[in-house]
Amino acid sequence: MSVVRTLHHYPLDPASRQVRLALGEKRLPFSEVIVRYWEQPPEFAALNPAGVPPVLVEVEDGKTLVVCETRAILEHLEERYPEPPLLGREPAERAEARRLAQWFDRKFDAEVGGSLLHEKLEKRLLGLGAPSLTNMRAGREALRHHLLYLEKLLQTRDWLAGRRLSLGDMAAAAHLSVIDYLGDLPWRDFPALTAWYMKLKSRPCFRPLLADRQPGLTPASHYAELDF
Amino acid sequence: MSVVRTLHHYPLDPASRQVRLALGEKRLPFSEVIVRYWEQPPEFAALNPAGVPPVLVEVEDGKTLVVCETRAILEHLEERYPEPPLLGREPAERAEARRLAQWFDRKFDAEVGGSLLHEKLEKRLLGLGAPSLTNMRAGREALRHHLLYLEKLLQTRDWLAGRRLSLGDMAAAAHLSVIDYLGDLPWRDFPALTAWYMKLKSRPCFRPLLADRQPGLTPASHYAELDF
Incomplete structure (x- = not known):
């Protein structure tokens, strides 16, 4: 094939x-x-x-x-291409991975991406003027609230959806890595989340993302570091 | 089982x-x-x-x-519960049904639901005051734009994703039926879409939806009619 x-x-x-x-x-x-x-x-x-x-x-x-x-x-x-499986094999595992992935795309993206990413990146790309400090503050507050939830999950789970790496982790890593590029992730307050992110960051699939550079927008100094 | x-x-x-x-x-x-x-x-x-x-x-x-x-x-x-299949069997059918379903949940919901539904229903539920005419107008404009796209698809297809009823149709019917309840669907301008909706409306799965009544909000007079 x-x-x-x-x-x-x-x-x-x-x-x-x-x-x-x-x-x-x-x-x-x-x-x-x-x-x-x-x-x-x-x-x-x-x-x-x-x-x-x-x-x-x-x-x-x-x-x-x-x-x-x-x-x-x-x-x-x-x-x-079922191997390696990224949704798990049991209905409960699959449901949990999909719940998290859709939650990131629906809720996290609207509340955090829609403010921080919109203000810092999209406005620049679209020529929409200076970022709004009010929106950015709202985005950072929503971010902190959502990170607390993820931190709690990761205190009892190896990966976000349970024992195995899943599309839930891919969704989370994709959304968080962009916020991290912008320097807006308060890692130090979220140790379990930081450990999870380091584990993901060191996988080969992550390398191309760490090499991304947005013209005119320097990433946070730790963005591509595997041990931060 | x-x-x-x-x-x-x-x-x-x-x-x-x-x-x-x-x-x-x-x-x-x-x-x-x-x-x-x-x-x-x-x-x-x-x-x-x-x-x-x-x-x-x-x-x-x-x-x-x-x-x-x-x-x-x-x-x-x-x-x-794979029977009857609602995603089709071929990768292309499945991809098209999922594309449409996610498009409704992401784009249609934000642009039309987020205005018309928010102004007419959510504000009432949440006690947020009178609907904004500006937002409702924006919602109706976005609606018309999206309906034109659906009308074009249905001029060459039996169902939205192709030859078979799929989750694409379920997503469309779910979103459109709520707008229809509110009386905001300009059916007469979209004959192919109207024919498709009548076909769906007459299926047994649709009956419970047609019986729904929101307290304090009367549905459009044709809402539950099978031939409108």
Whole structure:
């Protein structure tokens, strides 16, 4: 089976990062196209009418499969390339991994990404002016609240969804790593979370993310360090 | 296999409606608990720390499985009770059904639900005062834009994701039916969409939704009619 795989993504996009991490864990090779999605390139709109990354394209035996929307891509990868499993095998494990992943995409993304990421990154990309300090403060407060919940989970679990690495961890790592790039993660207050993140950071799937650089935006000094 | 199944939901919540439709299509019996989630009942927070419906609870052989977050519940139902399939069998069908479902939950919900539903329903539930006409206008504009896209899809497809009824249709019907309850769907401008909705509305899975009544909020006169 020879599949030619392309991921259309943006480096500091948490949704894209989840897919890069899953492809890395499953050791699936892919070529990359960086999408400046805010410029609405027509060739990208033809792939995904919603106009947002990530989009996965797989060509096999002359047949092209286009997969849009994060959860659709990750479910597809899990079905098509089940090893190593990133959802677990039991219904309860799978439910928990998916709960966390969707919670990050729905709640964390709206409350933390929608403020910190929007103010510090999107406004810059879109030329929307200076970041709002009020929004950033609201984002940092929501972040701290959510980190407390994750810290509690990790006090009794090896990985976020339980005993095994899962798409729940990929979702968390993708969202948190972007906030960490921006220097807004108060790691020292969350020891269990820090230990978990170091464990993830040292996996080969994480390396490409640590090499990402956003033009004009220097990452926090510890961003790419494995021991911080 | 005897499963005792309970769905914690709210009648006019689009996320909850998707699960009710899927349970109906799969003819899975369940008992219902209506959650007044905005009051943050502690027994519900114990089930879902995120505090939002729907939550599915299945008890089998003394083992309890709690599934939170819409997509997690629907993927679980599909894996556990594969007949009738609501994602299709081919990777391309599955990808398309999931793309549409996530698009509704992410984009449609934010742009249309977040304005029309928020102004007309949530503000009433939460006691947040009168609806903002500006927001409602923005919601109606976004709605029209998105309906045009769906109309185009349905001009060449039997169902939203292709030849078969799928979770894409369930997501669309769930979101649109709530807007329809509020009387904000300009059906006459979208004939293919109207035909598709009538087809869905006449299925047994839809009946419980048509019987829903929100206290103090009368549905549009055609809401429960099968031929409108």
